[in-house]
Amino acid sequence: MSETFVLIPGRTSKQGCGISEGKFKENYQREINTLQVASEDMQRLNLADGDRVRLTSEAGQVEVAVTAAKKGELPTGILFIAYGDLSSRLMAADTHGSGMPTSKGMDVKLEKIS
Amino acid sequence: MSANADTTSTASSGELKVVQDAACTFCGCVCDDIELKVEGHTIKEAKRACVLGKAWFLNHEPEEGPSCRIEGQPATVDEGIERAAQILCDAKYPQVYGLSDSPCEAQRKAVGIADWIGGIIDTTTSVCHGPSGMALQGVGEVTCTLGEVMNRGDLIIFWGSNPAESHPRHFTRYSLMPKGLFTPNGRKDRTCVNIDVRKTKSANAADIFIQIKPRRDFEALWTLRALSRGISLDGDLVERDTGVPLATWQDLMDRMKACKFGVIFFGMGLTMTRGKHANTEALLALTRDMNAHTRFVVNANRGHGNVSGADNVVTWRTGYPFGVNLARGYPRFNPGEYTTSDTFARGEADAALIIASDPMANFSEAARQHLARIPFIALDPKETPTTRAATVAFTVATYGINSPGTVYRMDDVPIPLRPAFDSPHPSDFDLLSKLEQRVKEIKAAAY
Ligand code: SF4
Numbered sequence: 001m002s003e004t005f006v007l008i009p010g011r012t013s014k015q016g017c018g019i020s021e022g023k024f025k026e027n028y029q030r031e032i033n034t035l036q037v038a039s040e041d042m043q044r045l046n047l048a049d050g051d052r053v054r055l056t057s058e059a060g061q062v063e064v065a066v067t068a069a070k071k072g073e074l075p076t077g078i079l080f081i082a083y084g085d086l087s088s089r090l091m092a093a094d095t096h097g098s099g100m101p102t103s104k105g106m107d108v109k110l111e112k113i114s
Numbered sequence: 115m116s117a118n119a120d121t122t123s124t125a126s127s128g129e130l131k132v133v134q135d136a137a138c139t140f141c142g143c144v145c146d147d148i149e150l151k152v153e154g155h156t157i158k159e160a161k162r163a164c165v166l167g168k169a170w171f172l173n174h175e176p177e178e179g180p181s182c183r184i185e186g187q188p189a190t191v192d193e194g195i196e197r198a199a200q201i202l203c204d205a206k207y208p209q210v211y212g213l214s215d216s217p218c219e220a221q222r223k224a225v226g227i228a229d230w231i232g233g234i235i236d237t238t239t240s241v242c243h244g245p246s247g248m249a250l251q252g253v254g255e256v257t258c259t260l261g262e263v264m265n266r267g268d269l270i271i272f273w274g275s276n277p278a279e280s281h282p283r284h285f286t287r288y289s290l291m292p293k294g295l296f297t298p299n300g301r302k303d304r305t306c307v308n309i310d311v312r313k314t315k316s317a318n319a320a321d322i323f324i325q326i327k328p329r330r331d332f333e334a335l336w337t338l339r340a341l342s343r344g345i346s347l348d349g350d351l352v353e354r355d356t357g358v359p360l361a362t363w364q365d366l367m368d369r370m371k372a373c374k375f376g377v378i379f380f381g382m383g384l385t386m387t388r389g390k391h392a393n394t395e396a397l398l399a400l401t402r403d404m405n406a407h408t409r410f411v412v413n414a415n416r417g418h419g420n421v422s423g424a425d426n427v428v429t430w431r432t433g434y435p436f437g438v439n440l441a442r443g444y445p446r447f448n449p450g451e452y453t454t455s456d457t458f459a460r461g462e463a464d465a466a467l468i469i470a471s472d473p474m475a476n477f478s479e480a481a482r483q484h485l486a487r488i489p490f491i492a493l494d495p496k497e498t499p500t501t502r503a504a505t506v507a508f509t510v511a512t513y514g515i516n517s518p519g520t521v522y523r524m525d526d527v528p529i530p531l532r533p534a535f536d537s538p539h540p541s542d543f544d545l546l547s548k549l550e551q552r553v554k555e556i557k558a559a560a561y
Binding site: 021022085100 | 169173244329387388390391449450453456475480481497
């Protein structure tokens, strides 16, 4: 079973602090490797905090742990992840003549893997 | 360049040093009111810094290990410079990239190197506010400094930007809370509107939150442009396209027309999403439209500490802000063709000089794979996926903490850096000066 979502990668203060602490350290790695999902979507897809899902975009595929987004922060159908290695792997290379790959608002398929 | 000692004082113990008015370069706010307490090579306290600024200052200790590695093996800086110069001079299509966390003086050297090797100079602007730079060239930009925002702004709109997490002192130091000349009551004199696809922490600080559909910024902005001119719109269509009722947009437009000094701060919610420069062009044009009714300005919330400096320096030197090809001896600007993400992903660049940025973590898979295949040089204060993969990796002093220079705040106001202590590693400026000198010698000998 897979379902299509819109993925919004973005900055978080934890990710920002993690850059200063060191990109190979735990805080940064945990932040960029956690996907936020609206709690309504979590319930509907029978997902619990820490479950792993596979995200597939037109450019790539990653596996990531999920956590419920803060209440009211994410509308259903939208996923959030802190900028980092995983979000970049899902980004297509084409910049449409702008120099900027489409790094936000990507269509991704989500499927539960554990 | 030597460290600025004017504003530092050493306690009688000789151990504790206080640096007044240090500038934090973690984000584009470049807060220059930070008080640092320094003991040896450790910053013990960073007064007035936000959570990101504290992490920036308090985690800073010079990296252990050598200042240079060649193919992973320790080397002297001179050996590294020699190898780097040879790589760059042998290349046919070299790319110089990064620069947004480096002072203007070092950026200037990097442009010089790109010129000498007939390469491309590009900065991280191309993957953050590059589309804003393109829009600016198309329709201009009505803007002002953050000081004017503080003193005059009574309607503050954030669009696709979440400063509560990315620029935590934005609200308190510049845009919402401070008491200004024409805003004597601070926050009470301002209305704050937040427009985004999700209800971020910044939305909680706003009086009005407008949640639009993802990828519909362009439609929303043109809805406002139409309303600014009094054009009647089909309510059903507007709601279907933007996810927001027409009445909400009309209410916002009424407020925009009625305010005395409106300010729109925008972020990568506009530049990184479908539409990119078409989105930012619509926003800059909307701001221009609003000046038929009242005073209105727009500012990009820039991310890195000196990304605005990079735009300024590259523009002074070449006439264009980023993605500039100097191969023919004169500058050519073409986003999409000369921008780094593209030249890497298409497999075109045959060598690279990466300064203070991490494309191995932030670029698309195709771009990363190509970078891994070509010889490249990386300069960074910390170990990153990019420095790990570099042919020649230099560990450098951290700007603002160890090395001096000038940075440009997000509103293009230049700010001097006041470093806290010396680093055992060379600064970007020192290294790039040496590299430029060696490149010049090799090129001169080849004539
Ligand atoms: S808002 Fe930005 S510049 Fe100011 S202290 Fe925080 S991270 Fe540093």
